[in-house]
Amino acid sequence: xxxxxxxxxxxxxxxxVVAVKGINLEVHDGEYLVLLGPSGCGKTTTLRMIxxxxxxxxxxxxxxxxxxxxxxxxxxxxxxxxxxxAVWPHMTxxxxxxxxxxLKKMNRSEIDRTVREVAGMTKIAEFLDRYPFQLxxxxxxxxxxxxxxxxxxxxxxxxxxxxxxxxxxxxxxxxELKAIHHKTHATTVFVTHDQSEAMSIADRIVIMKDxxxxxxxxxxxxxxxxxxxxxxxxIGTPPTxxxxxxxxxxxxxxxxVNPHIKLPLSAENAARLRGYDKRELVLGxxxxxILLTSADEAxxxxxxxxxxPQGSHQVVAVELDDKLLKIVAPARPKVRSGETVHLTFKQExxxxxxRESGARI
Amino acid sequence: MTKKTRxxxxxxxxxxxxYIFVSGVTIAMLLPLxxxxxxxxxxxxxxxxxxxxxxxxxxxxxxxxxxxxGYLLSVYDPIDKEYQTVLDTGDLEKMxxxxxxxxxxxMSVPEIEQQIAxxxxxxxxxxxxxxxxxxxxxxxFKVAGTGQAVPALIRSLEICAMTIAISLTIGGxxxxxxxxxxxxxxxxxxxxxxxxxxxxxxAIAMPMVIILVNMGFYDAPIGxxxxxxxxxxxxxxxxxxxxxxxxxxxxxxxxQVFGATKIQAFLRVxxxxxxxxxxxxxMYAFLGAWNETxxxxxxxxxxxxxxxxxxxxxxxxxxQVNLAAAGGMVMALPAVIFTFFIRRYIHQMWGGVTV
Ligand SMILES: Nc1ncnc2c1ncn2[C@@H]1O[C@H](COP(=O)(O)OP(=O)(O)O)[C@@H](O)[C@H]1O
Ligand SMILES: [Mg+2]
Numbered sequence: 001x002x003x004x005x006x007x008x009x010x011x012x013x014x015x016x017v018v019a020v021k022g023i024n025l026e027v028h029d030g031e032y033l034v035l036l037g038p039s040g041c042g043k044t045t046t047l048r049m050i051x052x053x054x055x056x057x058x059x060x061x062x063x064x065x066x067x068x069x070x071x072x073x074x075x076x077x078x079x080x081x082x083x084x085x086a087v088w089p090h091m092t093x094x095x096x097x098x099x100x101x102x103l104k105k106m107n108r109s110e111i112d113r114t115v116r117e118v119a120g121m122t123k124i125a126e127f128l129d130r131y132p133f134q135l136x137x138x139x140x141x142x143x144x145x146x147x148x149x150x151x152x153x154x155x156x157x158x159x160x161x162x163x164x165x166x167x168x169x170x171x172x173x174x175x176e177l178k179a180i181h182h183k184t185h186a187t188t189v190f191v192t193h194d195q196s197e198a199m200s201i202a203d204r205i206v207i208m209k210d211x212x213x214x215x216x217x218x219x220x221x222x223x224x225x226x227x228x229x230x231x232x233x234x235i236g237t238p239p240t241x242x243x244x245x246x247x248x249x250x251x252x253x254x255x256x257v258n259p260h261i262k263l264p265l266s267a268e269n270a271a272r273l274r275g276y277d278k279r280e281l282v283l284g285x286x287x288x289x290i291l292l293t294s295a296d297e298a299x300x301x302x303x304x305x306x307x308x309p310q311g312s313h314q315v316v317a318v319e320l321d322d323k324l325l326k327i328v329a330p331a332r333p334k335v336r337s338g339e340t341v342h343l344t345f346k347q348e349x350x351x352x353x354x355r356e357s358g359a360r361i
Numbered sequence: 362m363t364k365k366t367r368x369x370x371x372x373x374x375x376x377x378x379x380y381i382f383v384s385g386v387t388i389a390m391l392l393p394l395x396x397x398x399x400x401x402x403x404x405x406x407x408x409x410x411x412x413x414x415x416x417x418x419x420x421x422x423x424x425x426x427x428x429x430x431g432y433l434l435s436v437y438d439p440i441d442k443e444y445q446t447v448l449d450t451g452d453l454e455k456m457x458x459x460x461x462x463x464x465x466x467x468m469s470v471p472e473i474e475q476q477i478a479x480x481x482x483x484x485x486x487x488x489x490x491x492x493x494x495x496x497x498x499x500x501x502f503k504v505a506g507t508g509q510a511v512p513a514l515i516r517s518l519e520i521c522a523m524t525i526a527i528s529l530t531i532g533g534x535x536x537x538x539x540x541x542x543x544x545x546x547x548x549x550x551x552x553x554x555x556x557x558x559x560x561x562x563x564a565i566a567m568p569m570v571i572i573l574v575n576m577g578f579y580d581a582p583i584g585x586x587x588x589x590x591x592x593x594x595x596x597x598x599x600x601x602x603x604x605x606x607x608x609x610x611x612x613x614x615x616x617q618v619f620g621a622t623k624i625q626a627f628l629r630v631x632x633x634x635x636x637x638x639x640x641x642x643x644m645y646a647f648l649g650a651w652n653e654t655x656x657x658x659x660x661x662x663x664x665x666x667x668x669x670x671x672x673x674x675x676x677x678x679x680x681q682v683n684l685a686a687a688g689g690m691v692m693a694l695p696a697v698i699f700t701f702f703i704r705r706y707i708h709q710m711w712g713g714v715t716v
Contacts, residue, residue, distance in 0.1 A: 053614050073617040086615040090633050099629075100619035151619065 002064045002077075002154035002187050003029050004050070009059035011045050011211075019045040021211040022059060027155075030185040032178070036198040037208035038234070043191040044083075046208075047157050050189065051080050063154060074103075079148040080157040083164070087132045087143045093119070094128040096143055100151045114150050121180060122146040138169050145177070149184060156188040162197065174201050195235050199223070207231050229358035232284050232351065238315060238326040241290070243283045244355065247273065256283055260320050261300045266347040273352060276361055282353040287315070287328040289349035292335075298342035307335040316341060401686035402494050404465030406436075406447070408683040414440060421466035421492050425476055426485035432456070432477065435485075436464060453477075465497075466490040497687035501674060504684070510670055516582055517651060517667035518695070523586035524593060524650040525643045531590070532597025533639065537631075539598065540605035551602065554595045562588075562656045573660060580662045588656055593646040600645075604638030605631065644703045651696050668692060 004027040011020040020042040027033045035043045048054035050061055052073035061069045068076050079100075087096050094115055101111045119125040122142040132140055141161060148156060161177070162170045178201045181188060192198050198205050199219045207214045207222060207230075215227040226232035232240040245256040245263075254270045256263040263283075265273070273281075295301065302318040302325075309331065316327040316335050327343065335341060352361040400408060402417040422437035424444045431451025435444040448459055453470045461467035468476075468490060479486045493499075502510045539551050562569075569588060570579065578584030608631055616626035632639075657666040665673075671692045675685040 051614075051618055053617070072622070073614075074620045074622065078618065080615070080618045082611050082615060084609060084611050086609065086611040088612055088615070088630055090630075099616070103620035103625075147619065 003027060004155055004187065004189070005060075005062040006046075006050070007060040007062065009046065009049060009061065010057045011042070011049060011054060012057040019211055020049070023208075023211075023213050025206060025213065025216070027187055027189060030187055032181055032188045032190065032201060032203045034198040034202035034205045035189060035191045035208060036195060036202075036205050036234075037193065037214075039193050041208045042211040043193070043208060044159055045211075047080075047159050047189060047191050050155070051078060051157055052076050076155075077153055078155040078157060079151050079153040081141075081144045081148050081159065081161040083160045085140050085144040085161075085164075087140055087147070089132050092129055092131055093124060093135070093143050093146075096132070097128075097147045097150050100147070104151075118146045118150045121149070121183065122176075138165055138173070141165060141173065145180070149180065149186070152184075153186065156184075156186040158188065158190045160192055161190075162192070163194070170197070177201065196237065199235070207234065225360075226284070226351065227360050229282060229284065229353045232353070236286060238287050238328070240284045240286050240351070241325050242353075243285075243320070243323075243325075245281060245283045247276070247279050247281060260302070263299050263345060265350075269347060269350055269352075273361065276352075278354070280355050281361065282355050282358075284351040284353055285345055285349060287326045289346040290325070290327045291344050291346065292316075292327070292329050293342050293344045295342050297344055299345050300343045301340055302343070304335050304337050304339050304341050306337050309334070318343075397686050397689055400683050401497055401690045403683045404492065404496070405463045405681055405683055407465075408681075410438070410440075412440065417492070417494060419492055419494075420489050421460075421464050422487065422489045423466075423476075424485050424487055425480065427480065432480075434459075460490075461496075462500075464492075465494075466492045497683050498691065500684060501687045501691060504674060504677070509665065510667070513665055513667045513670045514695075516664060520582045520586045520589070520666060521647050521650045523583060524589045525646045527586060527590040528593040528597045528646045529639060529642060532594040532642065533601045535594070536598045536601030537605050537627075539602040541610065551598070554598050557591050557595055562653075563659075566656065566659045569656070570659060579660065580664050582664070585657060585660055585666065586650065588660065589646070589650040589653060593642070593649050596645055597642040600638055600642050601635065604635045608634050640703045644700055647699050648696055651699075652692075 004025075006023055006025040008022045008024060009020055010018070010022045012018050023046065035046060037043055045054060049056050052068070052071060056069050059069070060067055063076065063078075087093075088099070091099065097115045097118060098111050101114060106114070115128070116125065119128055122145050124139060124142045124146060127135060127139060127143075132143065135143065141164070144161065148158075158177075162173055165173060174197055190198075190201065202219055204216060204218055205222050206216045209230055215222055215231050217225070217227075222231060223235050226235060226240070229242065233242070243256075243258060243261070245258045245261070248255045248257045248262075254265045254273065256265065302320065305317045305319045305324070307317070308315040311331065313328050313331055314335065316329050317324050318327070318341060319325075325343075327341075329335065353359065354361055396413075399416060400413075403414065404417070404421075407414050407417065418439060422444075424435040424437070426433045426435075428449040430449045432449070433446055434448040434450075434456060435446045437443070438445050447463070448456060450456055453473050456473055457468060457470050476486055476488055535554075539547060573579040573584045573588075576584070578587065612630050612634070613623075613626045616630045617623065621629060652668060653666075654668040654672050657669045658672070661669060671688045674688050
């Protein structure tokens with residue numbers, strides 16, 4: 001139970017590499033916060049600084065009001081699940097879990113009770129006497145989780161704990177991790193590069209790029225109200241469609257124009273763009289917000305390049321110049337490739353971005 | 362002949378050739394070992410007869426008759442299957458010594474006199490004595506440097522222990538640093554530690570003597586173990602560096618996160634995981650220090666090591682190849698025992714735990 005604050009946290013490796021560029025962040029009590037970003041964006045480095053495994057170049061880390069920036073890892077009251085699990089190969093599962101408790105000088109019966117409790121929670125009770133090499137990858141991952149929750153830390157850190165599992169197990173395990181969180185309510189910082197993983201477990205998502213925070217928000221916020229082209233592109237599969245358009249006024253109506261499309265804007269959208277002084281911008285629209293419609297209501301008509309049936313829906317791709325526009329459409333009627341599709345854009349789901357900065361307008 | 366049988370024949374031939382090769386190599390390695398073991402149990406007479414007996418005799422069958430100069434002593438030769446005369450003397454003292462030193466089946470003078478008394482009634486007389494198999498070993502310890510063998514043995518073990526301790530602590534720490542930290546000139550430095558092994562010991566013997574005398578370590582176990590450590594530290598660094606590199610840093614980091622200090626993390630995680638490598642280093646250091654003779658001869662005076670004592674005894678035992686063999690065996694045995702124990706340990710660790 002704790003809150004964590006990062007103030008202007010910076011990490012430099014040598015002179016040139018700045019892995020984390022002065023990030024500010026607050027993690028609320030009991031929150032499941034996910035650090036999300038492409039690989040190399042500084043997620044691991046941030047997590048390791050919080051853990052005390054990486055020296056902080058600049059800034060502060062404050063846990064429950066206490067500045068822990070310069071404390072060694074053991075004094076921080078945190079625990080961590082490593083990407084490689086880092087379970088100790090020369091100790092049994094039991095000893096792995098009991099390691100921290102013994103160092104805390106907990107008495108034997110209490111250690112035993114705690115070990116069995118967390119082993120039950122993570123479903124490894126029958127493996128307590130085994131060595132890690134006698135376990136599968138998934139079981140080893142559970143040992144790492146059990147070891148981390150046994151110490152009842154203020155803060156729980158996880159560095160891509162699911163990335164070494166196969167796809168099916170990964171999905172099952174993330175549900176379990178969330179369920180464990182519902183029981184422990186431990187404040188958690190979870191690192192991943194997988195946006196669907198982040199969307200499915202996070203209370204809030206922090207999206208990072210090149211050592212900087214791009215956006216912080218709930219999964220719904222970062223999905224619906226993406227702060228930049230980068231975020232809108234990174235979140236969601238298939239990602240947001242982007243069209244370079246020009247803003248044209250004809251009489252009272254504002255139009256978004258490019259060689260393929262001339263899209264009149266609704267009053268709200270027009271109001272949003274009123275203060276914008278440039279003519280060129282980027283239109284972003286999520287694939288499920290482009291609807292198939294009849295020829296006379298279409299904003300755009302084009303030949304279908306491919307249609308990928310997904311069971312519950314189908315993904316239709318049309319080619320505009322050399323860019324693909326993807327549409328998530330109902331499974332029926334089935335669209336055939338080569339067929340002309342008529343598309344209309346949901347006005348309330350149009351998002352506008354500055355072409356230079358990529359920021360949302 | 363079908364294709365299948367031809368393939369079978371080919372495979373059988375290949376397998377046979379392989380086994381012949383393997384047994385050849387095995388024999389080539391085991392045969393010298395067998396001979397030195399067997400030789401160390403032979404009496405001098407057995408050791409110098411031709412062909413050499415494959416196994417030492419357990420008993421000596423004597424035959425005694427009257428001879429030209431006194432009494433004629435013959436012994437039964439199990440290979441030629443006949444009694445062969447070995448001595449013609451009236452000096453019973455001499456006969457007793459001969460029985461002991463050449464035949465390995467000693468009899469005291471009164472015992473010989475008893476047998477001579479029997480000659481009155483019957484000639485020749487036959488009698489059998491149990492051979493003392495360990496005679497060569499006893500002699501070795503008696504002869505070697507007039508009672509120096511046991512103290513030298515203890516001294517050698519002491520030197521080995523110190524060499525292991527010094528090279529494991531210094532070499533292990535350096536290996537850890539090479540494995541875990543990046544610093545300027547690391548690779549060059551790591552490579553350069555091998556330079557100390559380039560010089561033959563004899564070439565730098567004089568400077569070593571002078572330095573050790575100045576340090577007050579000449580003719581002392583600590584002096585020798587320092588000299589031996591120089592060589593084994595270099596190898597220890599290389600072995601432990603690669604072992605430590607193979608142990609993920611995250612294991613240590615995890616220990617730190619879960620409440621351990623840096624030292625505790627090392628002692629509880631990295632050290633146990635690196636034990637097989639350290640054991641290998643210990644073995645190497647032991648064997649190096651135990652077997653080394655040249656530097657030991659130069660750097661000791663009144664306190665020789667065991668290898669020096671063996672060396673001197675072997676030199677002194679001209680014409681007694683069986684005694685030399687016994688010395689060799691005594692020399693080899695501790696090394697074999699040590700290797701055996703530590704090897705089992707290495708195997709156990711590597712078999713049971715994978716990092
Ligand atoms: N020990 C290090 N030395 C030098 N550069 C490093 C080190 N660790 C990480 N980096 C660099 O810092 C950046 C961020 O790395 P990291 O935090 O591991 O990214 P992520 O976990 O998001 O994939 C990367 O460009 C990486 O190359
Ligand atoms: Mg990472």
